[in-house]
Amino acid sequence: MKIITLGIESSCDETACAVVSDGTHVLSSVISSQAGFHSTFGGVVPELASRMHVETIIPCVREALEVSGKSLSDIDAICVTKGPGLVGALLVGISSAKGLSEVSGKPLIGVGHIDSHVAANYLVHDDFTEPYVALIVSGGHTEIVYVQDDRHKEVIGRTRDDAAGEAIDKIARVIGLGYPGGPKMDAAGKDGDSSAYSFPRTFFPESFDFSFSGLKTAALNIINQATMANKEINVSDFSASYLRTISEVLVENSIKACLNLNCRRLCLAGGVSANSVLRKAMIRACEQNQIKLYYPPIELCTDNAAMVAAAGYLYYCKGVRDDLSLNAQPSLRQ
Template identity: 50%
Template sequence: MEKKIILSIESSCDETSAAIVINGREVLSNIIASQIDIHEKFGGVVPEVASRKHIEAVNWVVEEALKEANVTLEDIDAVAVTYGPGLVGALLVGLQYAKGLAYSLKLPLIGVNHIEGHICANFIDHKDLVPPFVSLVVSGGNTFIVHVKDYGEYEILGETRDDAAGEAFDKVARAIGLGYPGGPKIDKISKEGNEDAIKFPKAKFHEDTLDFSFSGLKSAVLNYINKKNMQGEEINRADVAASFQKSVVEVLTENVLATCEKRKINKIAIAGGVASNSYLRNNLIKEGNKIGVEILFPSLVLCTDNAAMIGSAAYFQLIKGYSSGLDLNAKPNLKLGEK
């Protein structure tokens, strides 16, 4: 197999990242400059601040990625970059940098869908993983069940009709005073709580669907908190977090395992920031074992936004002969499978 070395850049939200990836599965470096500490005091990501920080960090992360991988720009075969979905200003920083680099080096430019990158993170940690399989993509901006039919070939079988799961985690965390980012903080405090203390609802649709809805659950949590406050009663944050987390994870688990039964597939690859949630991991493995479905997760660093996953996705496009033009633009609302 001919070796292809890809320099990839990710800047869709609040992480500036660059990586060097060989043949979509071997990561030589994956440098991530996080902005979590900066946005924490605002209670969430401020787009203008994120864009400015990307400008400050992008050159540095690329230089560090090359240095750690012990390669030079002359060794690179292609430049890959996230072009959507995400914050438009943040996307443009990485995109413009990548376009300039590809043009100056006379290399192919490969625009990568951020969601596809999350799915492809599993190819890095699971070297033998090949399609077809089912992927559950769970992050702050997206919640999908995807049938991965082949490299770059996807069919969305279920998705949220309102809030993404990660978005619901952030909003509930803010409501109970945990702050930002909500996902890891709810995961941590839930270990101290009783998951059966409060019966929160799970959305049920009349039609036969694999879709999700988390807006009603989020509202139920907020109503519970408001009622307790009005009655002057103390709120057990750990119990609220654990009960909320259980409701989210149960519906995610039920729907994705139902997908496997419908499609006669026995392998699920989880992707996205919420894939790092320990309760989700444990519950999926436990329930998957009952019906003979293998559950795969990326390592924790590959669950969050990073450039290595973008380099992996780009490789499978490169070997199919696909590349982007220098007129490639940011698409903040890009859908999976859309070009």
Template identity: 45%
Template sequence: MKFEDKIKNETEDIYILALESSCDETAASVNKNGLEVLSNVVSSQVDLHKKFGGVVPEIASRKHLELLLPVIDQALEEAGIRFEDLDAVASTYGPGLVGGLLVTLTAAKTISFSLNIPLIGVNHIAGHIYANFIENPDIEKPLICLTISGGHTDLLYFENLRGYKILGRTLDDAAGEAFDKISRFLELGYPGGPAVEKAARSGDKTAIDFPRADLGDSYNFSFSGLKTSVMNYVNNEEQRGNEIDKNDLSASFQEAVVDSLASNIIKAVKEYDVKSVVLSGGVAANQRLREVISERIEKYNLDLYYPKLELCTDNAAMIGVAAYYQYLEHDFAPLSISADPALKL
């Protein structure tokens, strides 16, 4: 029997085993009907990479292979589920480190083959967005979601949870990347987001009026002009022999980024009749961003959601939730699917 003949619909219980190994966490989870997380096992390798100050691909891949079976065993056991009970298996297939991604992706393919159940390839970024829905299952739809990290800046519209439409994305640097670059330029430290935010807290956000990219009617973003303005400003001041106040500069830069992000959200809120706004990705942790957006959407009577810190870290439950909605859409992957380190939404 082909697996196509035993695909269930949403009135039936659907169990999905989800796996994730795109960075330095080896994770497995079992979800029932998407949002019901039966188990969520994360084995972190953070300590292993600490002495190198970053994630080392080969070390991460070796560890993923070692931890693979133990995390799967534990996820099944905690969920009280056997392999035979599974309706589908999912794995992240990008973006991330290829060597690591291939471990759980190959495992998921082999499970799909062995049990004759569908394979679902999940985009890691989509996983982070769906993480919000685990925490807030009653979130009202339709909704606008801004996903912002070191690699992405995307504005999405969700009619329901089965899929999304991309309204806009960055034309050059991602928001997190802009923070990193400015932090490096001002020698504030790494990671750049928290470093700039910290400096900005003691600065005057109106000190310097940096330009906001004017991209007309689109929902796109651009941060490279802003980055150049900051660098030019510093160079000019230095040439004049003026001392630079890094705090004022950080605050003014941050304000410009936050303003661009918030403006597009408001534009989308006006055009689409949404009930909620969701932030996801590493930059969603920025306090000023949360503050500005909640101020500006207040008059539209919308709810603002952002992830709690613990769900910001990589986990497999979020992959499983995204996979459930892909299952309902019959969005299955062929066994020839490969890892894509630079996968976009």
């Protein structure tokens, strides 16, 4: 019999609900994004995000059930993002999930947001399985994780300062692209010259760690120098060069990790893995090193609830269950 999980996501500025069968088949996935609203402020305003989640969460759940053709009684587990994320935003999803679990009598499962990003790969790749190396690149995270099996998981590299997504969003804002910066910088750099501007690449010997603050400072210096000289930067070339630099660092460390661990499976996860420069560079590097690369389609890279339902299925199979004491864990680590 198939296990049907309902996923709820509200960790940042997407309110989402999805129904997934056996952790692999998406029956419905509804996303209500607040990004357009927050763009007025140049970034997410946490208090407003929570209030908007309150307004949209129940309609999202209703629509996800309707599109999937399932009712609450067909659902085997209510899975919800427990963290990391914005505390008020997380609490909206968690409270709704508790309510649904109470009225339906179905188990409640709190799911880690980063596990969910990685689990997006199960929704599209039949042969995706452990062991694998995961490069998690999102708005708040840049990590390399080695997943040997479902009990052995180790973060082997992480950023020592900014996440790649943060470094992209900040500079995108400064060069006038607005919020959310990632997709806009991706589009702006499409026809740009990626060697027009030169940025520093940071590597740490004997480590898979990252650092993007030097790169961000170098970018700000170039922009400030241009402003003082009354010149304009070429946004297209600048975007292409900046994204190329970030991608090269992400690719080099990920490949190094795979070779070091002799692991021939690599997956990408998180919003920045939607980036076209990174995807192209990673595909090329994996081909050259005989590494099988997995990545989700663009719509499953950024926050969604199908990935929560997919990760929730894995938790469900392991016997994880929560009760009404489930609380938001804004700083949850892997």
